[in-house]
Amino acid sequence: MRTGKDTARGSIVRQVRHAASKVCGVTVASISGLTVRYGAFTALSEFTVDVPEGCTGLLGPNGAGKTTLLRTLLGFLQPASGRAMVFGHDATTEGQTVRQKVGLMPEQDCHIPGMTAVQFVAYAGELAGMPPSEALRRAHEVLEHCGLGEARYRKVETYSTGMKQRIKLAQAIVHGPRLLLLDEPTNGLDPRGREEMLELIRSISHGKGVNVLVSSHLLPDVERTCDRVIVVMGGRLAAESSIKDFKRVDGHPVDVELREPSAAFVNSLATRGGNLLEVRRNTYRVQVSGTPEAVSRTILEAAKEAQAQVRGLTPAERTLEEAFLAAIHK
Amino acid sequence: MTTPTSPIADLSYRHYDGPLNPPTFRWWCIAKASMRMNVKKTSFWAYGTISAAWYLVMAVVLYISATFGPSGMSQGLGEVHWRDEFLTAFGYSQLGLMLCALLLGAGAIANDNRANALLVYLSKPCTKLDYVMGKWVGIAIPITLMSAIPAIGFYGYCVASFRDVGFPTSPVLALDMLVLSLVPGILHASLALGISSLFRQGRLAGAAYAGLYFLSLFFTVIVGQILMATSGHVSGDVVPANGLLGNLYYCSVDGIQIGLAKIVLGVDGSRALLHSPFSVGIPSGWLLLLFLAISALACWVAWVRVRAVEVIG
Numbered sequence: 001m002r003t004g005k006d007t008a009r010g011s012i013v014r015q016v017r018h019a020a021s022k023v024c025g026v027t028v029a030s031i032s033g034l035t036v037r038y039g040a041f042t043a044l045s046e047f048t049v050d051v052p053e054g055c056t057g058l059l060g061p062n063g064a065g066k067t068t069l070l071r072t073l074l075g076f077l078q079p080a081s082g083r084a085m086v087f088g089h090d091a092t093t094e095g096q097t098v099r100q101k102v103g104l105m106p107e108q109d110c111h112i113p114g115m116t117a118v119q120f121v122a123y124a125g126e127l128a129g130m131p132p133s134e135a136l137r138r139a140h141e142v143l144e145h146c147g148l149g150e151a152r153y154r155k156v157e158t159y160s161t162g163m164k165q166r167i168k169l170a171q172a173i174v175h176g177p178r179l180l181l182l183d184e185p186t187n188g189l190d191p192r193g194r195e196e197m198l199e200l201i202r203s204i205s206h207g208k209g210v211n212v213l214v215s216s217h218l219l220p221d222v223e224r225t226c227d228r229v230i231v232v233m234g235g236r237l238a239a240e241s242s243i244k245d246f247k248r249v250d251g252h253p254v255d256v257e258l259r260e261p262s263a264a265f266v267n268s269l270a271t272r273g274g275n276l277l278e279v280r281r282n283t284y285r286v287q288v289s290g291t292p293e294a295v296s297r298t299i300l301e302a303a304k305e306a307q308a309q310v311r312g313l314t315p316a317e318r319t320l321e322e323a324f325l326a327a328i329h330k
Numbered sequence: 331m332t333t334p335t336s337p338i339a340d341l342s343y344r345h346y347d348g349p350l351n352p353p354t355f356r357w358w359c360i361a362k363a364s365m366r367m368n369v370k371k372t373s374f375w376a377y378g379t380i381s382a383a384w385y386l387v388m389a390v391v392l393y394i395s396a397t398f399g400p401s402g403m404s405q406g407l408g409e410v411h412w413r414d415e416f417l418t419a420f421g422y423s424q425l426g427l428m429l430c431a432l433l434l435g436a437g438a439i440a441n442d443n444r445a446n447a448l449l450v451y452l453s454k455p456c457t458k459l460d461y462v463m464g465k466w467v468g469i470a471i472p473i474t475l476m477s478a479i480p481a482i483g484f485y486g487y488c489v490a491s492f493r494d495v496g497f498p499t500s501p502v503l504a505l506d507m508l509v510l511s512l513v514p515g516i517l518h519a520s521l522a523l524g525i526s527s528l529f530r531q532g533r534l535a536g537a538a539y540a541g542l543y544f545l546s547l548f549f550t551v552i553v554g555q556i557l558m559a560t561s562g563h564v565s566g567d568v569v570p571a572n573g574l575l576g577n578l579y580y581c582s583v584d585g586i587q588i589g590l591a592k593i594v595l596g597v598d599g600s601r602a603l604l605h606s607p608f609s610v611g612i613p614s615g616w617l618l619l620l621f622l623a624i625s626a627l628a629c630w631v632a633w634v635r636v637r638a639v640e641v642i643g
Binding site (some may be wrong): 076078 | 348358359449
């Protein structure tokens with residue numbers, strides 16, 4: 001029987017491994033040259049990407065190949081060429097081993113008919129390989145965590161949409177997967193339920209050693225929960241980076257916020273070689289060449305000469321939507 | 331998402347680091363869960379009682395005859411053909427077993443299709459084989475037990491009470507009944523599962539299965555009666571199991587099981603205390619092939635209909 005000390009040690013080992021893998025850049029899934037076809041239609045074409053540890057968003061328009069990618073990672077599809085490795089296991093030939101380490105929260109409602117929530121989640125744990133007593137104990141634990149503690153003895157058929165979303169998450173995490181695949185996790189949720197679900201995903205994916213791949217059409221959800229994004233377009237990889245880098249504008253321009261609009265500032269900056277890219281009220285997006293220190297110095301000198309008061313100086317960023325649209329139209 | 335009044339103090343996510351069994355024999359896990367859910371249904375026990383009713387009636391009649399009847403009646407028990415009686419009881423248990431199959435099997439895959447439960451099963455380390463086999467075993471075991479337990483119980487009662495008036499003390503009859511009990515388990519589980527996989531609602535699958543069962547039974551019995559009348563057979567005669575009439579009788583779900591029961595028990599039921607409308611002789615080995623072919627075909631349908639790639643998207 002495991003003691004609390006063993007559990008704590010296991011948890012520490014896990015967190016150390018997670019931290020070490022972050023430093024070493026270990027990937028949870030490695031997809032190389034993957035081509036998947038449905039008859040004559042090519043859903044994924046020469047798709048190559050590494051899914052790093054942490055929380056990653058999978059973005060793309062309808063029909064881009066996101067679902068096909070998830071199917072392939074679970075070992076449901078036979079690729080025409082290339083391969084998908086999850087934790088070092090080939091998803092095609094070692095599907096069962098992969099699925100024991102992965103949890104799936106599907107987009108559609110799903111449950112086992114006739115079961116109460118606690119029976120359902122415990123059964124999901126048993127299917128994943130947990131001993132029955134452990135599965136039952138763990139089912140109570142994750143149902144509490146997912147906010148279904150009070151409703152655990154109700155049949156799942158009687159649940160509301162929000163509760164069904166939560167129980168899907170509970171059955172996906174019951175066996176402690178190392179990778180969690182979330183397909184549209186906030187589908188059908190009201191604003192409060194959506195906030196709670198996002199908070200729950202964030203709490204699981206940050207600092208707990210669970211890697212999460214979130215497939216969503218809702219960019220704010222991805223921005224809220226994920227550290228990285230993978231953009232799929234037409235079965236090909238359109239972009240892959242951290243969200244911070246993804247939103248960064250080419251050429252590293254800077255947003256300068258002044259107390260009030262100043263034409264003199266623009267003229268002064270132009271004499272120092274700076275280019276004005278965009279003006280929004282009293283915020284000027286400018287591009288100045290040089291090191292970050294030199295750029296700051298040039299902007300402040302121009303402001304001083306124009307007698308303009310600088311309120312803010314930040315690297316220019318696009319919204320995630322702008323960055324996403326730019327990536328898919330590239 | 332967590333409530334401060336919760337009885338569990340630490341509600342933050344904790345990773346599970348406990349044991350995980352290797353991904354083998356998941357079908358047994360599925361079968362156990364199916365059986366666990368089904369035995370909680372009141373109708374399961376009601377149908378079980380219906381299937382055991384004839385054994386109970388016989389036990390009561392024999393008890394009353396032996397205990398309260400005149401001494402001559404007790405002597406008359408020596409004239410009972412016990413294998414024929416077991417065959418009759420097995421025949422009468424068919425309706426109850428079919429109702430059980432409807433209860434356990436009709437929704438086995440159909441209800442899972444409706445609730446998208448395949449997403450849960452196949453996203454776990456379960457294969458399609460685990461799923462289909464687990465569902466099949468989850469239906470076959472209860473039906474087999476439901477058929478075997480009353481038969482063995484009645485056998486035990488007869489051994490204890492009537493061995494001195496000719497009840498065979500050899501365990502061969504008990505073994506025959508055990509083997510025979512596998513037939514409804516296998517056939518009902520296969521057919522119910524195959525039909526269930528074609529639907530998205532358990533009720534529709536149940537209606538289809540009941541339709542198949544009763545229509546095949548009525549068709550073979552009614553056509554058999556017509557053939558009996560036109561061929562000049564006298565009621566009560568044993569019709570040999572050849573030709574159209576003899577073979578047609580065994581071409582229903584019910585008929586296959588009764589035919590196999592005749593093969594296993596080695597009697598045609600004509601000497602039972604309660605005669606059937608018309609008795610047909612013991613069929614030949616083709617019935618075993620038909621039984622295996624129908625069971626395999628139904629399992630194959632279920633196998634083909636369960637597809638992992640449909641579970642996402």
